[in-house]
Amino acid sequence: MTTARGDGLGRMRALAAALPDALETGYRSGREVAAPLSKQELRVAAVGMGGSGIAADLARGLVESESRASLTVVRSAHLPRGFGAGSEVLLVSYSGNTWETLAAYDMAGRAGARRTVITSGGTLLERAESDGVVALTVPPGLPPRSAVGYLLGGVLGLLDSVFPESLEGRLARVAAATRSRIATYARRRGPAAALAEKVGLRFPLIYAESSFLPLARRWKTQIEENAKRLAGFDEIPELLHNAIVGWDAVSSGDARRYAVLFLDWPGESPMVRTSIAYLERLLKGKGVVLGRVELPSDDRLEALVSGIALGDHVSLFLAERRGVDPYPVDAITRLKAAVGGTDRIHR
Ligand code: F6R
DSSP states (O other), rough: OOOOOOOOOHHHHHHHHTTHHHHHHHHHHHHHOOOOOOOOOEEEEEEHHHHHHHHHHHHHHHHHHSSSEEEEEOOOSSOOTTTTTTEEEEESSSOOOHHHHHHHHHHHHHHHHHHHEEEEEEEEEEHHHHHHHHEOOSSSSGGGGGGGGHHHHHHHHHTGGGGSSHHHHHHHHHHHHHHHHHHHTTSSTSHHHHHHHHHTTTTEEEEEEGGGGHHHHHHHHHHHHHHHHHOOEEEGGGGTHHHHHHHHHHHHHHHEEEEEEEEEOOHHHHHHHHHHHHHHHHHHHTTEEEEEOSSSSHHHHHHHHHHHHHHHHHHHHHHHHTTOOOOOHHHHHHHHHHOOOOGGGOO
């Protein structure tokens, strides 16, 4: 679809296809600027909003399950208590102009934490340069959500030393595997197009087990920003303790207005699998449209990166179906103009 701003859909598809390259580039840059983490700095916080915050969040499952560090993701201007001297705070803002991240940058400085910024420029980079704070810079000129490869790779590169083994070889393998999957995801008769077809005009809900929840959130936010429509996500097993009651009460007529996509990772525990199967039976019985998205590897990193690529393509097919341009996010630009926190990317 051609718009006044050019071929937004083509541009977004090209950016989605560049995910594996961006991931590798971001990772290399992260390793280049990383300072060794002391024992206390194994307590890491990453602050970021929207397309920047999600990158840190996507890294969290891997860091928490495989490394010596703990990674707390903060999506607000307030750094939680306890991240002071001896801890590491990553400030992630693609534009470098997001007020929440800038406020947290100041707060982390006052608390005495060691700071690292990940950004393409803006005030955050200016401040880091004048304060002598380490900065990992990523290429400018992208919609922040399309910089996820650089940002996620950057976080992993910065934290590489806390993993028992460097992620270098694994990341190269994951990038190669994702490259060939993307060729399939981009096809009109491929799995991404089929999922978009299944969702159609229904309200999409993305469900995932706790450690893949950031991936479910990524699918939801990509559908919102690219296809310009609402979506939801929820966490398994938590949703079996609340949302299930809501589902139970949904009438068969209303149930048809929803599409539930389960992000299914082969490494999940048998209890989680049994619970998902129970929920699926309930939803199927009501007539909810269901999609089981099998994440393609028991390697958590590979499942994650391929899952990002698949979700991005689903959101772009949904945008195409509705005839909307996935590129601009004018509502965010208007909000930033109204409340402060400029973001030149969207102008
Ligand atoms: C994604 C997007 C937003 C921004 C968010 C924060 O494309 O436009 O979700 O990511 O408003 O801005 P940054 O990422 O520049 O800190």
